Amino acid sequence: MNEPIVEPISYEDASAAVKAVYDDILETRGIKFVPNFWRTIAHDPKLLARTWSSLKEIMHPGALDTLTKEMVAVAVSVTNGCEYCIRSHTASARKLGMTDDMLGELMSVVGMFNETNRLANGYQVEPDSVFFRKRSD
Amino acid sequence: MNEPIVEPISYEDASAAVKAVYDDILETRGIKFVPNFWRTIAHDPKLLARTWSSLKEIMHPGALDTLTKEMVAVAVSVTNGCEYCIRSHTASARKLGMTDDMLGELMSVVGMFNETNRLANGYQVEPDSVFFRKRSD
Amino acid sequence: MNEPIVEPISYEDASAAVKAVYDDILETRGIKFVPNFWRTIAHDPKLLARTWSSLKEIMHPGALDTLTKEMVAVAVSVTNGCEYCIRSHTASARKLGMTDDMLGELMSVVGMFNETNRLANGYQVEPDSVFFRKRSD
Amino acid sequence: MNEPIVEPISYEDASAAVKAVYDDILETRGIKFVPNFWRTIAHDPKLLARTWSSLKEIMHPGALDTLTKEMVAVAVSVTNGCEYCIRSHTASARKLGMTDDMLGELMSVVGMFNETNRLANGYQVEPDSVFFRKRSD
Amino acid sequence: MNEPIVEPISYEDASAAVKAVYDDILETRGIKFVPNFWRTIAHDPKLLARTWSSLKEIMHPGALDTLTKEMVAVAVSVTNGCEYCIRSHTASARKLGMTDDMLGELMSVVGMFNETNRLANGYQVEPDSVFFRKRSD
Amino acid sequence: MNEPIVEPISYEDASAAVKAVYDDILETRGIKFVPNFWRTIAHDPKLLARTWSSLKEIMHPGALDTLTKEMVAVAVSVTNGCEYCIRSHTASARKLGMTDDMLGELMSVVGMFNETNRLANGYQVEPDSVFFRKRSD
Secondary structure: OOOOOOOOOOOOOOOHHHHHHHHHHHHHHOOOOOOHHHHHHOOOHHHHHHHHHHHHHHHOOOOOOHHHHHHHHHHHHHHHOOHHHHHHHHHHHHHOOOOHHHHHHHHHHHHHHHHHHHHHHHOOOOOOHHHOOOOOO | OOOOOOOOOOOOOOOHHHHHHHHHHHHHHOOOOOOHHHHHHOOOHHHHHHHHHHHHHHHOOOOOOHHHHHHHHHHHHHHHOOHHHHHHHHHHHHHOOOOHHHHHHHHHHHHHHHHHHHHHHHOOOOOOHHHOOOOOO | OOOOOOOOOOOOOOOHHHHHHHHHHHHHHOOOOOOHHHHHHOOOHHHHHHHHHHHHHHHOOOOOOHHHHHHHHHHHHHHHOOHHHHHHHHHHHHHOOOOHHHHHHHHHHHHHHHHHHHHHHHOOOOOOHHHOOOOOO | OOOOOOOOOOOOOOOHHHHHHHHHHHHHHOOOOOOHHHHHHOOOHHHHHHHHHHHHHHHOOOOOOHHHHHHHHHHHHHHHOOHHHHHHHHHHHHHOOOOHHHHHHHHHHHHHHHHHHHHHHHOOOOOOHHHOOOOOO | OOOOOOOOOOOOOOOHHHHHHHHHHHHHHOOOOOOHHHHHHOOOHHHHHHHHHHHHHHHOOOOOOHHHHHHHHHHHHHHHOOHHHHHHHHHHHHHOOOOHHHHHHHHHHHHHHHHHHHHHHHOOOOOOHHHOOOOOO | OOOOOOOOOOOOOOOHHHHHHHHHHHHHHOOOOOOHHHHHHOOOHHHHHHHHHHHHHHHOOOOOOHHHHHHHHHHHHHHHOOHHHHHHHHHHHHHOOOOHHHHHHHHHHHHHHHHHHHHHHHOOOOOOHHHOOOOOO
């Protein structure tokens, strides 16, 4: 087991303000433990409160459903190579209904466009004028 | 207008093998021009054929629909900062039905998880044991 | 414990040239052990000598003080997700006076601008003309 | 001049909610125009409100002063290669007192640790036990 | 030992289609085990077949020899910080003749240009007109 | 034409120390102009001297020849998406003998391993024990 830079703060040791965020996480997510991510950034209570509140607003179903959002989160985390994030977002997406087949296709898409991103960059391909709203060259 | 590393190959100047891929792109995509990306990597006909064939297989609707896949492609391209890719995948996603509201939420999700990826990395947060299939510590 | 690609070279086994760099590291840093980073790149004595000499010149207090420089090093390492670098620069910054509150704010800043970087990229935001010295459109 | 993915929203065309954020940006920053970044993400009023409110909280002088925070923002943006962000944060840091010498040293530090990050990764250097709080191997 | 997101598929449990790819990997590479990478992506048989077939085509000696290609693979993996990839491509390059001196120089080059990439980005250096085929300013 | 963060320093306006580096660049490279990269970082004469001296040492033919090193530089720059670096290293590699076929294969390799890097990360593939020198599980 690896060691984080600062010790995660347990529910028992948390201040009232931090405990309030923990409670909201447990209730909103319907989980029985506060994940290490939140217990770690709790060292900066403002960072905890701001991040949780932003995340709740962003992950609320809107024009995109929550599962799509979690799979986009997996795509970002895989592209950045963040282990914690890959594991936690994959677990969340699975809970929301992502099957192994969906995961396989998601990985295929993420892999593929990391490849084509480099081909486009490497050859310095000029965006086609049709991709612009105003341009007509 | 910027200049690519190698000159895109026009339909007229293309070899028969390259022309066959161009034709398939035009037909499969239902578009009237071969985008610069394909005309540029056509300098290496194997790269063109392989990339187009992989992309067709990957973007085929399967466990995930094509719009979801295009939005994942946007997410990857935004995370990597590839202009061509952002412009082309955003255009494709719009053609498939992505509204401005969906784009706004997609950007929110991509932005947010690029932030939390760094918080998880920065604090070296340990993945919770519940994210593992076997582990029980 | 993980295993590096090449075995770190101990002080005892080091050549005279490598030992001279080790000695300078121990004295300049005021530490009692040669960190694994230096013992590993010592396999290429030129790489060791050049990297240490560049690092010493760069980390010398100048227009920026050393603590600020170490915190910038943390920011770079967190953005890149390099564990060794995050751990070593965080430790160095702490030795130079970085408190937990400073670390918390540093993480907040790094996280935030990794988010806004993607929003700026994702929307392909045009730099305002006021950010250019000559332009006036 | 390049073209963003969505048209920036001018002050005149903005809704009351968006105008309120614009006003706060103008007043807090002491500037006479709303930068393109804010006018672009204004297409998603929640994203605008949330991002501006987070940024204000983060950039408030606390354990770190605002200039240090802006230089960290430059470091992140340079590491990610985001042009808009490099230009805007460099301009902000200069307004807050960053001299050319400070910029030169900042760039040196950012460049250097992007190099050492790769050496540490490339050799898979094991973090020294002294960088851990608990470990003693 | 860490745990992958999905269980690697053993040779015994593989379907006929997957087994055929495994056999080709064993024969082409002249190895006695199927590496975890292939056994993991085998969960999506199309991903396995497509990736292996692309990789075989790409790594075939052509205008560049296989060792050069493996060292480029190391360079990409080091820049992205992918541990599995660094370890496997370094091992492959060694098998093909990469000595410790070659590895040392490879690391130096990768480190150096990760540094200069940031200096070029950070200062937003304008490409010299001589680097363009058509431009003459 | 875009504008760099600081004005490049012309040969005429350069200090004696900077001019000495410029002269060495012109002579070593056998070119007739000082590229913008060097004229820009010349604002920090130590950064200029250190970077040029490191680069000269690294690019000297050793265990790897200079063309291989330049192609590795292209691979790093493509992976990072640095336009200046892609253009300048591609130009240098071409001068040293890189043909269009070699460029095509180089791009294929860089693209491919940016893809497999994400598959390895995304599935959190465990490095095979054979990739370690000591491990035998």
